[in-house]
Amino acid sequence: MxxxxxxxxxxxxxxxxxxxxxxxxxxxxxxxxxxxxxxxxxxxxxxxxxxxxxxxxxxxxxxxxxxxxxxxxxxxxxxxxxxxxxxxxxxxxxxxxxxxxxxxxxxxxxxxxxxxxxxxxxxxxxxxxxxxxxxxxYRWAPLVQYAKSLIDAGVLGDITNYRGRFFSMYGSDPMGLLSWRFEHDGAGYGVSSDILSHSIDLAMMLNGPIESVVGLQDTVIKERPLPKPGEGTHYDRGEPGDPTGPVTNEDYAGCFARFANGSVGTFEASRAIVGPQSQMAFEIYGTKGSLMWNLETMNEMRIFLTEAHDPGDGSAVIHDGYTTVYAGDRYPFHGRFVPGDANAIGYEDLKVIECAQFLEAVASGEQHDPGFAEAIDYVSVQAALVRSWESGGWEPVTSVRID
Ligand SMILES: NC(=O)c1ccc[n+]([C@@H]2O[C@H](COP(=O)([O-])OP(=O)(O)OC[C@H]3O[C@@H](n4cnc5c(N)ncnc54)[C@H](O)[C@@H]3O)[C@@H](O)[C@H]2O)c1
Structure with missing residues (x-):
């Protein structure tokens, strides 16, 4: 050896x-x-x-x-x-x-x-x-990669609508601890930095840049029990009677958006909603078809197509009504974890794919995507959204990059 x-x-x-x-x-x-x-x-x-x-x-x-x-x-x-x-x-x-x-x-x-x-x-x-x-x-989910290949190949036609959301229950319990995520000093902005960033990043990967937004924000639970230093995470709870502190960033952020390709979009993120547990989801609609994906069922994607499409194996597929496609080893990366169809992979497998791609970039000296340039793309949208919270109107997205 x-x-x-x-x-x-x-x-x-x-x-x-x-x-x-x-x-x-x-x-x-x-x-x-x-x-x-x-x-x-x-x-x-x-x-x-x-x-x-x-x-x-x-x-x-x-x-x-x-x-x-x-x-x-x-x-x-x-x-x-x-x-x-x-x-x-x-x-x-x-x-x-x-x-x-x-x-x-x-x-x-x-x-x-x-x-x-x-x-x-x-x-x-x-x-x-x-x-x-x-x-x-979430960019690395095999069915998300497949969705991108379908969109880039024009299989959905011209994109008309995009709906993105990240609804999580992690902050829905008022007894949930005041971890750093709920404080501006620890986290900066709330869900717009934390989970809306995933939703809008994915939208821009799939559907290109966003030109303008109008939105709003809200803080639903205004006080939370204080954590003990070095113990617990944002999933842990305090007890009635524990000392509390104020939540200083937003629980909810939402917006309408106009993409550079002319399509329209809506985005919502909440950490204080009851029901959806980790609903990082998107729907994308074009003139010839549409796709729906949700992290809660990350090994499934719903597809509607109005024209025959060859998925790569010589067969012509047309979906007369929504069809559920299960992830499997014919989609990017999936077969590295499990062979065959509908044998599921999980959240942390996406982290392995991500780390492997980054390792390859560092070793080859070729910039990784997404890198800090793509982070700028998102926070430029976030900056416009924050301005919209204050102005109450549509705000153009301009790059926050420092030249
Ligand atoms: N990509 C994703 O899906 C995803 C999911 C969760 C978190 N995150 C991001 O990961 C980051 C960490 O989140 P987390 O959930 O792991 O938080 P966490 O609270 O579980 O862990 C943070 C760790 O940092 C340590 N820490 C605090 N101050 C430090 C310092 N000065 N020096 C060294 N270590 C210090 C804490 O002790 C703790 O162990 C955040 O930026 C969050 O937005 C990303």
Missing amino acids: TSSELPTIGIAVIGFGWMGQAHSRSYARIPSLFPDRNAEPALIICCDNVEARGVEAVRSFGFRESTTDPAVAINHPDVDAVIVCAPNMLHEELSVMAAKAGKAVFCEKPVGGTPDQTARAEQAARAAGVITGVGYN
């Missing part, structure tokens, strides 16, 4: 909560799922300000070292790529530090809590010429 002759890409993960752990597990899974990879990932160092989390990263996830100091992780000589999974308001500082150290940087969405922070992080990465990546992981 010989060891791999591929170059090694050393990884530092900063912030070892839900996402830090998901990225770490995903890098560890790449070798067995991507035998055609162009580099070997090596988990070098994990950084969390809660020391026990870094210790656990070494004990159970295979990191060589841990630290509570981000500068130590970023400047580690064996680290080539820094994965930023800390709360949003730390993204700018950590991304800029990584870029200035000449390291590739993958930042969890939305790269900064505010559009200004995203713009400064992108400027620093561009100036340093480093590879960047962003955690818009």
Whole structure:
């Protein structure tokens, strides 16, 4: 048995909560799922300000070292790529530090809590010429990739309408803790930074740029129990009588949008809605057909076509009424996890695909998509939306990029 002759890409993960752990597990899974990879990932160092989390990263996830100091992780000589999974308001500082150290940087969405922070992080990465990546992981769902190929091939005709939503129950319980997500100091904006960003990013991937928006926002639950430092996540609850603090960013954000291709769209995101549990969903309608996809049933897509279409196997398919298509190994990436049709893959598998694509970009030196430039595309829409909350009218989308 010989060891791999591929170059090694050393990884530092900063912030070892839900996402830090998901990225770490995903890098560890790449070798067995991507035998055609162009580099070997090596988990070098994990950084969390809660020391026990870094210790656990070494004990159970295979990191060589841990630290509570981000500068130590970023400047580690064996680290080539820094994965930023800390709360949003730390993204700018950590991304800029990584870029200035000449390291590739993958930042969890939305790269900064505010559009200004995203713009400064992108400027620093561009100036340093480093590879960047962003955690818009729903792009990587095999049926979403298939949807994109159908849309790009004109199978749906000219696109007329788009509906995007991300309805989640994670903040619907008034006893849910006041984690950093509910505070402007920790997260920046609320759902518009957190989950609307996924919905609009996906829309722009599928249907191109947005030119103008008009929207509104609301905070439904105004006080929440205070968390204990270093314990729990935004899924945990307090008890009646616990001390509380104010929620300082929005629970709901919605808008109408006009796309550059002339189509119209609507978007809604809520973290305080009851019923839909993680409904990251889109519908796209064209003159010859339409598609519907929902993360809650991510291995299914509904398709309506008015004209015969060859899905690639020589058969002509026409859908007279909606047809449900199940994910399977004939769609991008799916067969790396399970063979055949309708054997489901899951949320964290999308993270493995994402990490594998980023690893390949770092090793090849070719910019990853989505990177910080695509993060700018989203926060430029967000900045227009925030202006619309204040003006009450339509606002043009202009790039927040700093030249
Ligand atoms: N792509 C997705 O689907 C997705 C899903 C969830 C979260 N996210 C993003 O990932 C990021 C992290 O979210 P999460 O849910 O993992 O949060 P989390 O609260 O579970 O984890 C955050 C971690 O960062 C650590 N931390 C806080 N301050 C730090 C500091 N100064 N230095 C080092 N570590 C520090 C915390 O101790 C915690 O372990 C956010 O930006 C969020 O928007 C993305």
